[in-house]
Amino acid sequence: MKLATISGHRLARGAESALSLVRSLANRRLISALNRSEKIERERTRVAGPTIAQRRADLLAFYELYEEVVEVLCDAAQYGPASKLDERYLALRDSIVRGYAPVRPFVIAYLRFSTDDAELGMKLTGKSTDAFEALVGAPTLEEFIRLDDGGMISRITRTREALNLYGEHLRQLEACAK
Numbered sequence: 001m002k003l004a005t006i007s008g009h010r011l012a013r014g015a016e017s018a019l020s021l022v023r024s025l026a027n028r029r030l031i032s033a034l035n036r037s038e039k040i041e042r043e044r045t046r047v048a049g050p051t052i053a054q055r056r057a058d059l060l061a062f063y064e065l066y067e068e069v070v071e072v073l074c075d076a077a078q079y080g081p082a083s084k085l086d087e088r089y090l091a092l093r094d095s096i097v098r099g100y101a102p103v104r105p106f107v108i109a110y111l112r113f114s115t116d117d118a119e120l121g122m123k124l125t126g127k128s129t130d131a132f133e134a135l136v137g138a139p140t141l142e143e144f145i146r147l148d149d150g151g152m153i154s155r156i157t158r159t160r161e162a163l164n165l166y167g168e169h170l171r172q173l174e175a176c177a178k
Helices: 001-050 054-081 085-111 115-125 133-137 141-147 152-177
Strands: none
Touching: 054 133, 054 141, 054 152, 085 133, 085 141, 085 152, 115 133, 115 141, 115 152, 133 152
16 A cells, blocks of 8 residues: 555656646747747837837927027027036937937938038047037037037028928828828
């Protein structure tokens, strides 16, 4: 009887182990399938890029920051780089640089370039810049005013034009998608 009980326990443990192995394999298969589908989705998203709605949301968020920076720059040009304006510029500068990254690949197609932007960028950051980057390239507002080559209004006009053209392009894409 003892031998039968011991054998029964071993058999039960073996069955539990086999069942555990089957569950483990099933879970691994499910996880593997999920990983493959996630990888496919990530690849599709990477290739397809952001949707029109995402691009529009990025543009709107960036445009709000852009207008605030332009207001600060114009006020500083008129009244000088007061401490409150400099604080606001510094706070906006980091936000607009982050906000420009998702918009740049698209809006750059509508931007009229100037060698003055690249030259100012070289003075401010040590690298060539476009008009958007030149507007926020200076580490402080005082530095921006000191190094401004008289092209601030031109940069603002060209960047605003590029944003408007890109916005119009997105509106047309949305209309075609409907």
